Amino acid sequence: MIEIDEASVVVGGVTLLPPVSTSVQRGEALVVRGKNGVGKSTLLRLIAGASSPSSGEVRINGVVVRERDRRFRRHVAAMIGLPPMAPDLTVLDHVSLVATTWLDEPREAVALAHSVIEELGLQELGHRFAHELSSGQTQLFGIALVLARPFEVLVMDEPEQRLDLDRIHTVIKALCSRRDEGATVVVATHSPLVAEKLADRTLLLEVAR
Numbered sequence: 720m721i722e723i724d725e726a727s728v729v730v731g732g733v734t735l736l737p738p739v740s741t742s743v744q745r746g747e748a749l750v751v752r753g754k755n756g757v758g759k760s761t762l763l764r765l766i767a768g769a770s771s772p773s774s775g776e777v778r779i780n781g782v783v784v785r786e787r788d789r790r791f792r793r794h795v796a797a798m799i800g801l802p803p804m805a806p807d808l809t810v811l812d813h814v815s816l817v818a819t820t821w822l823d824e825p826r827e828a829v830a831l832a833h834s835v836i837e838e839l840g841l842q843e844l845g846h847r848f849a850h851e852l853s854s855g856q857t858q859l860f861g862i863a864l865v866l867a868r869p870f871e872v873l874v875m876d877e878p879e880q881r882l883d884l885d886r887i888h889t890v891i892k893a894l895c896s897r898r899d900e901g902a903t904v905v906v907a908t909h910s911p912l913v914a915e916k917l918a919d920r921t922l923l924l925e926v927a928r
């Protein structure tokens with residue numbers, strides 16, 4: 720469960736995110752919407768622990784978020800922008816590396832890596848390097864890296880970026896299935912389709928006055 724309590728971000732006197740309060744339950748998907756620059760990614764970074772609020776608090780399962788705490792990271796999988804990728808590892812190497820980092824049983828990890836790759840339609844690309852992918856394939860690869868591990872909270876910023884309509888449907892299905900399995904899901908999107916298919920609730924951010 721995520722609790723956001725009057726969390727705001729102000730940098731150098733500029734408000735990046737005015738105070739926001741909401742909560743998201745287990746098995747619920749919150750879709751964050753709003754115009755460019757309104758603070759969606761900033762809010763997602765707070766939930767993922769990648770930055771700290773200037774005021775207020777964000778808690779996951781009652782504990783204030785802390786990216787440096789491995790126990791916190793174990794519960795939270797986030798994709799905010801594309802992750803850095805190693806030039807000499809293949810798609811399958813990367814996805815397997817994430818899975819083996821978070822799962823104790825190597826056989827389970829390999830099975831999870833393969834199932835996520837298949838779920839996202841990347842099975843033909845497992846042997847490719849990151850620099851051998853198209854932009855949409857790179858986006859799916861980034862999503863695979865986030866899904867190839869256990870989590871309680873899933874945070875994604877504009878997962879629809881760079882994707883054609885079929886692949887957007889593939890990603891929506893993957894996100895809905897994680898929500899239905901009990902994950903707490905927060906997604907920022909500009910896609911009415913993603914919002915319509917995924918949202919149990921919508922948070923509309925507006926420019927601070």
Ligand SMILES: Nc1ncnc2c1ncn2[C@@H]1O[C@H](COP(=O)(O)OP(=O)(O)OP(=O)(O)O)[C@@H](O)[C@H]1O
Binds near residue numbers: 734735736755
């Ligand atoms: N490091 C920074 N210093 C100052 N302002 C910043 C910084 N990073 C982002 N901003 C500003 O913070 C505001 C919120 O940015 P954010 O990326 O959260 O918006 P967003 O709603 O995700 O936008 P988009 O829909 O374009 O992705 C923007 O006005 C942006 O210019």
